[in-house]
């Protein structure tokens with residue numbers, strides 16, 4: 188008899204509980220501006236909403252993907268210099284920006 192151990196699901200970052208007050212990210216509808224977007228980090232997709240830290244055209248932004256009843260809604264934070272978006276990414280993970 189072969190016993191197959193259940194494969195543990197790999198979870199990546201889960202964002203922290205939302206703090207009050209928190210910074211409101213200026214989410215805008217996704218704009219396909221460039222062909223190549225590199226995903227540097229991402230939050231766990233076991234949640235209905237997940238986030239990706241993206242780099243494109245020398246700038247960085249956060250992409251938010253929300254899945255609800257078969258629909259996928261994508262928004263992006265403003266495209267700004269890497270340092271600014273990396274700071275925002277950390278605040279998002281900590282729950283102080285959303």
Ligand SMILES: [Zn+2]
Pocket residue numbers: 197198199201231232233234
């Ligand atoms: Zn997860």
